[in-house]
Amino acid sequence: QKEVEQNSGPLSVPEGAIASLNCTYSDRVSQSFFWYRQYSGKSPELIMSIYSNGDKEDGRFTAQLNKASQYVSLLIRDSQPSDSATYLCAVKRNSASKIIFGSGTRLSIRP
């Protein structure tokens, strides 16, 4: 079992719709959760972090965390073509040095 699992996609969403990206993780002791966006040929960019159960909103982005189900999701409202990228889910124990990444979900926003 992978430590962080994501559907590789591609996920195709029409412009203006809500894109929903999902992630599960295996380590119950994980305490910090992140979403990174990575454009082709570029380095990952941190877009959201979440530490407590529930929802966290930042502009068009909402991260959702359910520690009991070991599940993290990212919603992108009013999707734009510029949102087309690979989205990486990542988790971390506060006592550990490493952030563990999933393989990413490729998102394509079609005009």
Next chain:
Amino acid sequence: ETGVTQSPTHLIKTRGQQVTLRCSSQSGHNTVSWYQQALGQGPQFIFQYYREEENGRGNFPPRFSGLQFPNYSSELNVNALELDDSALYLCASSLGGTNTHYGYTFGSGTRLTVV
């Protein structure tokens, strides 16, 4: 305040050679983490340096080694290069070693191609 900078941006090496990649951490950050990202995969943790000491290592062989300098910049050295070492190498700086719950900010990466 400058961000994380990496050099070189691209590199082509021959199998069996050695390579050194460099990273300058963000101002005030004392921790550097290195990741390897193969095409179509997520970044894989290589190791972390905190105050010039190795502070955690991923599942990479000893031919992957590193250094952190007093100014907190860092090097990643890879000996006896193999074709599978071809990847994007990412450096991230942060503050506080393992005692941080903040996400890492990555540099722009070094694209290494081994032929």
